[in-house]
Amino acid sequence: MPELAEVEYYRRQWDAGLRAKVLAVELHARKRIFRGSNTREIVRSLTGAQMSESIARGKQMLFRFSGGNWLGLHLGMSGTLRIEAPDVRPGKHDHLVLRQAKRALILRDPRLFGRVRFHHGKEDPPWWSGAPDISSDAFSARYVADFLKRHSRAPIKAVLLLQTGFPGIGNWMADEILWRARIAPSTRGAALAPPQCKALRRATRFVSSEAMRIIGHDYSDPPRNWLIHQRWKASGVCPRDRVPLSRATVGGRTTAWCARCQPA
DNA sequence: CAACCTGTTCGCCA
DNA sequence: ATGGCGAACAGGTT
Numbered sequence: 593m594p595e596l597a598e599v600e601y602y603r604r605q606w607d608a609g610l611r612a613k614v615l616a617v618e619l620h621a622r623k624r625i626f627r628g629s630n631t632r633e634i635v636r637s638l639t640g641a642q643m644s645e646s647i648a649r650g651k652q653m654l655f656r657f658s659g660g661n662w663l664g665l666h667l668g669m670s671g672t673l674r675i676e677a678p679d680v681r682p683g684k685h686d687h688l689v690l691r692q693a694k695r696a697l698i699l700r701d702p703r704l705f706g707r708v709r710f711h712h713g714k715e716d717p718p719w720w721s722g723a724p725d726i727s728s729d730a731f732s733a734r735y736v737a738d739f740l741k742r743h744s745r746a747p748i749k750a751v752l753l754l755q756t757g758f759p760g761i762g763n764w765m766a767d768e769i770l771w772r773a774r775i776a777p778s779t780r781g782a783a784l785a786p787p788q789c790k791a792l793r794r795a796t797r798f799v800s801s802e803a804m805r806i807i808g809h810d811y812s813d814p815p816r817n818w819l820i821h822q823r824w825k826a827s828g829v830c831p832r833d834r835v836p837l838s839r840a841t842v843g844g845r846t847t848a849w850c851a852r853c854q855p856a
Numbered sequence: 857c858a859a860c861c862t863g864t865t866c867g868c869c870a
Numbered sequence: 871a872t873g874g875c876g877a878a879c880a881g882g883t884t
Binding site for chain 2 (some may be wrong): 594595598652666667668669680697703705706707753766800820824845846
């Protein structure tokens, strides 16, 4: 599930726990999501700490706790965050539970492609850095053009999936963006004319901000005329001209596009 | 039952 | 040194 708007939605779920103390931490220390992290330190440091802030950047989330404790979460392919009653009994895939007086904060991740990180210190964690937000001024036409140039031999679909340039974009958003910009997914960056680069940046900003507004807020459905509603259906058609969608693996991922609006 | 999946990372190659 | 690609990771769903 989680691309940037879904991540935003889940981050907000845990915001119910802001300004409240963590009374106990329960986790499945052997699970892959904790790879590279010291789970005993997580339990020791977060127990008794108060959650003071949450931040999302692309698909990454950072939760700040009192005492200079930082928890970084990535939801991978199947992660979710939710709130339950304070005494809830965790399910099989609920690998991290932060108990507070009035609620339990839960991270669930069946496929375990997500990641939990921890940092202790006054400053941001060293691993908390990255590309400029798509909604920021730094995500400029120049920035996008430079990034496309650096990856000019890869199919544009693969480039959109690179978190170092398009933080938060995932498989469905990439297809939605290319469909709006009328660019075929297998096009090489080198072949994009300046107007297409502009259209690509514009579509990226539009899909991001709209997804954030619609999905990030309360997980409602994007408008009926978005490609996302067609892309997994066997009978999916282009929302613009009703042409049956084409499908192929591009950039290692299943990709859907309209051969008529997005000619190669 | 086999194939597929809204993601990242690693090793190999150019 | 840098960039591109395919495999691997794990478990649920179709």
